[in-house]
Amino acid sequence: MTALSTKPTDMETSSIDTKSIESKYKMIAENVTVSYDGIDAVKNVTMKFKEKSVTALIGPSGCGKTTFLRCLNRMHDMTKNAKVTGKVMIDDIDLYSKDIDPIYHRRKVGMVFQKPNPFPTMSIFDNVTAGLRLNGVRDKRILDEIVEDSLKMAYLWDEVKNDLKKSAIELSGGQQQRLCIARALAIQPEVLLMDEPASALDPIATQKIEETITELKKDYAIIIVTHNMQQAIRVSDYTGFMYLGDLIEFRETKKLFTDPKDELTAKYVQGHFG
Amino acid sequence: MNSIQNRRQEYRSLFKQNVAKRLLVDKIVRIIVFSCVIIAIIPLGSILVEVFKNGITAISIEFLTETPGSAGSGEGGIGPAIQGTLIIIGLSSLIGVPIGVMSGIFLSEYGDNKLARSVRFFNDVFMEFPSIILGIFAFLIIVLVLGHFSVWAGAFALSLIMFPIVARTTEESLKMVPITYREAGTALGLTKWIITFRIIISAAKSGMITGILLSVSRIGGETAPLIMTILGSSQFFSSMDTPMDALPLRIWRLSLLPYDSAQLQGWGAALVLIIIILGINLGVRYYFSNKKNLFFGKLIKQRRNTIK
Amino acid sequence: MTRLIDPSLHKLSFIMSEMGDMVIESISLAIDSYLTGTNTKDKVLELSDSIRTKYYEVEDLTFDMLLKYQPVADDFRLIRSSTEISYAFSRFGRYAYDITLVRDLFGDVSECTNASLVESTKKVKHMIKEAVLSFAELDIRKAIEIREDEKFIDKIYRERLPKLIESTNTRCALAEALLLRYLERIGDHAVFMSDAINYIVTGKHRPSEERIASHTKTD
Numbered sequence: 001m002t003a004l005s006t007k008p009t010d011m012e013t014s015s016i017d018t019k020s021i022e023s024k025y026k027m028i029a030e031n032v033t034v035s036y037d038g039i040d041a042v043k044n045v046t047m048k049f050k051e052k053s054v055t056a057l058i059g060p061s062g063c064g065k066t067t068f069l070r071c072l073n074r075m076h077d078m079t080k081n082a083k084v085t086g087k088v089m090i091d092d093i094d095l096y097s098k099d100i101d102p103i104y105h106r107r108k109v110g111m112v113f114q115k116p117n118p119f120p121t122m123s124i125f126d127n128v129t130a131g132l133r134l135n136g137v138r139d140k141r142i143l144d145e146i147v148e149d150s151l152k153m154a155y156l157w158d159e160v161k162n163d164l165k166k167s168a169i170e171l172s173g174g175q176q177q178r179l180c181i182a183r184a185l186a187i188q189p190e191v192l193l194m195d196e197p198a199s200a201l202d203p204i205a206t207q208k209i210e211e212t213i214t215e216l217k218k219d220y221a222i223i224i225v226t227h228n229m230q231q232a233i234r235v236s237d238y239t240g241f242m243y244l245g246d247l248i249e250f251r252e253t254k255k256l257f258t259d260p261k262d263e264l265t266a267k268y269v270q271g272h273f274g
Numbered sequence: 275m276n277s278i279q280n281r282r283q284e285y286r287s288l289f290k291q292n293v294a295k296r297l298l299v300d301k302i303v304r305i306i307v308f309s310c311v312i313i314a315i316i317p318l319g320s321i322l323v324e325v326f327k328n329g330i331t332a333i334s335i336e337f338l339t340e341t342p343g344s345a346g347s348g349e350g351g352i353g354p355a356i357q358g359t360l361i362i363i364g365l366s367s368l369i370g371v372p373i374g375v376m377s378g379i380f381l382s383e384y385g386d387n388k389l390a391r392s393v394r395f396f397n398d399v400f401m402e403f404p405s406i407i408l409g410i411f412a413f414l415i416i417v418l419v420l421g422h423f424s425v426w427a428g429a430f431a432l433s434l435i436m437f438p439i440v441a442r443t444t445e446e447s448l449k450m451v452p453i454t455y456r457e458a459g460t461a462l463g464l465t466k467w468i469i470t471f472r473i474i475i476s477a478a479k480s481g482m483i484t485g486i487l488l489s490v491s492r493i494g495g496e497t498a499p500l501i502m503t504i505l506g507s508s509q510f511f512s513s514m515d516t517p518m519d520a521l522p523l524r525i526w527r528l529s530l531l532p533y534d535s536a537q538l539q540g541w542g543a544a545l546v547l548i549i550i551i552l553g554i555n556l557g558v559r560y561y562f563s564n565k566k567n568l569f570f571g572k573l574i575k576q577r578r579n580t581i582k
Numbered sequence: 583m584t585r586l587i588d589p590s591l592h593k594l595s596f597i598m599s600e601m602g603d604m605v606i607e608s609i610s611l612a613i614d615s616y617l618t619g620t621n622t623k624d625k626v627l628e629l630s631d632s633i634r635t636k637y638y639e640v641e642d643l644t645f646d647m648l649l650k651y652q653p654v655a656d657d658f659r660l661i662r663s664s665t666e667i668s669y670a671f672s673r674f675g676r677y678a679y680d681i682t683l684v685r686d687l688f689g690d691v692s693e694c695t696n697a698s699l700v701e702s703t704k705k706v707k708h709m710i711k712e713a714v715l716s717f718a719e720l721d722i723r724k725a726i727e728i729r730e731d732e733k734f735i736d737k738i739y740r741e742r743l744p745k746l747i748e749s750t751n752t753r754c755a756l757a758e759a760l761l762l763r764y765l766e767r768i769g770d771h772a773v774f775m776s777d778a779i780n781y782i783v784t785g786k787h788r789p790s791e792e793r794i795a796s797h798t799k800t801d
Contacts, residue, residue, distance in 0.1 A: 078460055080386060107463035117454040121476040131462035134472050180458070187462055230652050257654040259785025269654045271585045 026051035026221035027072065027109075027191050032086035034067050034076065041067045043245040044086075049191070049238075054213060054222045056236035056253065058229060060268065064245040065225045069193050072223065073109035074102050090191065107131070110184030114196040116176035118168035118183070124151075125164040127179055131187040146186050154182035155212045174205025181212060192216065194224040198231065210235050229269055233257055241265045325544050332542025342508045342524070348535030352543045354510045355524035359494065359550065361511055362504065362520055365429035366493055370436030371486055377437070378444025378482075383470050385445075394445075401438040408434045409499030417503060423517040427503035432496060436489040443485020447478040483562055487555050494551045497522035521547040587651040594643055594664055601636045601671045602714035604629050605678075609710050609768070612678035613703045616761060619690035623682040633675035640668040659785060663778035667717060670775040674710065677764045684760050694754030699761070702738045705731045706765050713772045713779075722783050725776040732769040739766045 027049040034042040042064040049055050057065040067076075074095055076082040088095045095105055118127045126133070128147045137143065147164065151157040156178040160166070168179060177197060184192060194213070198206035213222060213235050226232050232239050233253060240250040241262075249256060249265045260266045267273060336351050343350025377397070381390050412431035417423055451474050459469035475482070500506070505517035506527065521543055528540035608629040615622040644661045647653060653661055685691060709731040716724035739762050749755035777788050 073461060075457065075460060078457070103463050103465060106461070109461075111458075111461035113454060113457065113461075115454060117452075117458045119455060119458070119473050119477070121473075121479070130459075130473070131464065134459075134462075134464050134468050183458075184461070229654065233654070255785075258658055260655050266655045270657055271587075272583060 024051060025049060026090065027223075028087075028089045029068075029072060030087040030089070032068065032071050032084070032088065034064070034071060035083050036079075037081050040245055042071070045242070045245075045247045047240055047247065047250060049221050049223055051190075051221050052217060052219065053238060054217045054224060054236040055238040055240065056232035057223065057225045057240050057242060058227070058232050058268075059242035059248075060273065061227075062244075063242040065240075065242045066195055068242065069195055069223060069225050072191070072193055073106050073111055075111070077102065107187045108189050109191045109193060110187060110189035111193045112177070112180050112184050112195065112197050115200045116173060116180050118171075118176050118179050120167075120169050122168055123165045124160050124168050124171070124179060127168045128182045128186050130183060147182075150182040150186040151179075153185050153212075153216060154178040155208060155215070156182055172205070174201050174208055177201060177205070177209060178212065181209075181216075185216075190220065192220045192222045194222065196225055196227060199227065206231075229257070241268065243268070322548070325541060325548060328538070329541035329543075329545030332538045333545065337539070337542055338546070341510065345531055345533070345536065348533070348539070352521065352524050352539065352546065354508065354519040355521045355543060356546060356550070357511055358504070358518045358520040359522075359547065361518065362425065362428050362432060362500070363490060363494055363554075365425065366432035366436055367486070367490060369429055370433035370489065370493075371440055373433070374437040374440025374486075374489070375444050375482065377441035378448060379470060379475075381441065381445040382448035383466070383474075397438045397441050400434075401442065404498075405431075405435055405496050406498035406502075409502040412499060413502040420515070422515060423503060423505040424515045425504055425511075425518050426514055428500055428518065428520075431499035431503050432493040435493050435496060435499070439489040439492065440485055443488065444478075444482050447481025447485065448474060450481060451477045479562060483558060487558060490554060491551050494547065494554075495522055497526055501526075521550075587647060587653060587657060590643060590647050590651070591657065591660070594640065594647075594661070597636050597640055597643070598664060598668065598671075599718060601633055601640075601668060602718065604633050604636075605671050605674045606710055606714055608633070608675050608678040610707055612681040613707060615682050615685045616757075617692060617695055617700070617703060619685070619692040621682075621686070623679075623686050626679050626682045630675035630679040634672050637668045637672040640664060656782070659782045663782045666778040667775050670771045670778075673771050674768060677768050681761060681764050684757055684764075688753055688757045691754060691757045694751070694757055696758075698738050698742060699758060702735050702762070702765055705734050706768055709735075709769065709772050713775050716776060717779050720779065720783055722776075722780050725780055728772055728776045732773045735765050735769040738762065 025048045029045065029047045029049075032042060032045050033040060045064075045068055047055075057069065059065050070076055071084055071086075072088055072095075074084075074088075076084050084096065086096070090105070090108055093100065093105065095102065095109075119130060122130065125143075125147055128150050129137075129143045132143060132146065148157060148161075151160065156175060159175060160171070160179075168176065171179060177200075181192075181197075197213075198209045201209065210231060213224065216222060217237075224232075224236065236253045238250065239253045239256045241248045241256065241260075241264075243264060249260060249262045251261070256265065257269055260269060334351075338351055338356060339353045340349075340351035341354055342352065377393070381394055381397075384390065385394070409431050412427045412434070416427035416430055420426075448470075455473055455477060456469055459473055460466075464473075500520050500523050504520060504523075506523035507517045507519045509519075511518055525540050525543045525547065528536045528543060531537075608626050611622040611626050611629075614620060615626070644665050647661055651657075709728055712724045712728050712731075716722070716728070742762055743759065746755040746759050780789060781787055
């Protein structure tokens with residue numbers, strides 16, 4: 001497990017640090033606004049996410065962080081009355097552009113939810129391959145390979161490799177969540193979205209999830225919504241603080257938590273509200 | 275600190291008095307609830323006992339397989355009625371279940387609009403329709419138009435009874451599946467219909483089957499619509515365009531005859547009908563259950579695995 | 583809204599302010615004992631020991647807060663700097679005691695006093711007062727004065743030492759050398775302390791490091 005990074009960059013003067021150093025941006029969300037029935041839940045937020053990094057989104061309940069996260073893979077298409085404007089670019093393709101097939105591109109972004117939700121009537125194997133089988137992938141050899149790969153990346157392979165036909169709901173909470181991570185990874189995404197992935201789990205399971213995230217960041221851009229600030233400090237490279245729909249501050253994690261530029265950020269992280 | 279202790283003493287003395295009374299009330303309510311249950315069960319139980327008692331003597335191979343003899347002779351059996359009931363239930367299900375399930379899916383998954391609300395409303399109204407009216411409807415539409423009683427008409431009438439029940443229960447079962455599974459499916463890049471048919475339905479299986487079995491049990495005993503559509507007969511099934519017999523019809527006819535032997539046969543038919551309905555229920559439940567420890571469950575699973 | 587960490591933070595600031603007062607007192611007493619010949623060794627020793635005890639208290643308290651509350655932002659910087667500052671305080675107490683030992687060892691050296699010594703000791707007293715006040719009020723403007731004082735003390739130190747080597751009065755020379763050495767060390771720690779205070783307020787680390795490195799080279 002890595003300790004806090006100590007990169008000394010003193011270049012920020014504003015609360016939003018969007019200067020890139022070397023690595024490029026995997027995903028860029030530009031001027032994203034989400035409104036429900038005329039009320040803005042996310043107000044004109046712009047964020048850039050580097051490849052092979054973890055970005056944490058923090059903020060009090062109702063600040064819009066989950067709503068924003070769900071824009072990144074167009075989950076709001078499912079929600080009635082939700083209006084989303086702005087751009088979400090993965091490698092220069094705007095997910096919200098009218099010319100592209102949202103379902104195809106949605107697969108570039110995997111998502112893990114707050115409460116583990118493996119499909120209840122399927123086995124472990126079937127769960128991991130759900131995104132592939134149900135899309136027509138039949139080759140057993142490929143499925144076997146992908147199952148092993150994904151479960152290994154999610155740190156679950158050793159625990160379940162002997163009984164992949166077991167029903168998914170017989171696993172413990174932490175295992176189920178790692179299964180969901182494996183299921184998301186199986187469709188070969190490039191970005192992984194996690195909505196408070198450990199909040200429903202006990203501390204040991206949480207630790208395993210955090211270790212998994214730290215390993216995964218070597219290959220994926222990960223964006224994680226969390227209400228646990230210590231978790232954000234432990235796993236993330238960048239942190240964005242949102243409040244009432246606005247992005248208040250976005251910086252390297254260590255900087256944001258040791259020397260926040262915005263008064264509101266300082267108040268929130270020190271527990272004065274929220 | 276003393277004041278807290280004083281307060282505690284004060285409150286505690288209150289508790290003591292109430293507890294005994296509350297336990298007594300608790301007991302009384304329990305007794306009342308149990309008695310209600312017993313009161314409700316007794317008639318049902320006694321019906322089963324009566325039917326069994328009266329009908330068991332009528333059962334024999336001949337009874338179950340032969341055509342009815344002449345009225346009052348005490349000979350013959352209810353073979354055609356049994357066959358007819360099975361056929362009519364099967365046919366009606368073939369029509370009513372798919373339509374009902376599809377409507378249920380529409381109402382649950384695509385149903386957040388005005389059209390769905392109207393459909394739902396009419397569905398609920400429809401469910402309460404007296405079955406004789408549905409029978410008359412089928413009579414008017416099919417029997418009169420074609421000019422004869424037929425199995426088509428009967429299946430049609432019964433499917434009309436089935437389909438609202440199936441639609442409603444399917445919708446409710448699907449709605450009970452937490453939305454998070456649909457979200458997970460969407461996040462995996464699956465289309466809505468794949469999510470609905472390959473994931474949500476299997477999760478809602480048990481509720482849907484209950485609904486289907488409910489409707490099957492319902493139509494198994496319907497008499498009025500059958501009178502107007504398949505009429506009844508003393509012969510085994512011949513073709514879809516002719517009248518056919520069914521157990522409710524046979525029971526009704528037998529019960530109207532003044533002969534003791536006919537009465538006995540009526541009881542026997544009633545017993546057979548109950549057994550058939552029970553059998554369908556238990557059998558289907560069993561087949562679709564997820565019990566792994568039961569022997570037959572394991573057997574079925576092993577066979578499936580070897581086939582794979 | 584009182585947070586869980588607030589009572590501990592109050593306790594920390596109370597202990598630190600006590601230490602600050604003791605530091606001012608002990609250094610004043612020590613310097614006066616050198617300049618005027620009074621024997622204040624026992625009193626200063628007592629103060630120095632108290633400061634040391636409080637230093638351990640602060641260590642325990644800050645690590646306890648880290649363990650329990652995982653503080654961030656201002657709280658974090660305050661706690662981090664408090665460990666550095668309380669260490670500086672313990673050093674001040676120790677040097678104060680060392681100075682009284684000089685007077686003790688060498689006897690009354692009040693006649694060895696000269697103008698530059700008087701100036702440096704005045705600066706040290708001023709510097710310490712400013713440092714403690716700067717921490718109490720988190721006022722980083724005082725840092726400039728503190729650094730000016732420290733530069734002066736350094737200058738005197740560098741000027742006087744070669745002269746002391748030539749001096750004929752070994753007793754005075756040695757006593758003065760020792761004193762200047764301790765004053766120079768006090769000065770350094772005062773600057774580290776002002777850096778730590780700067781970190782609390784601005785979040786920037788150790789701005790003086792480069793400066794000290796540079797002016798020991800160029801001079």
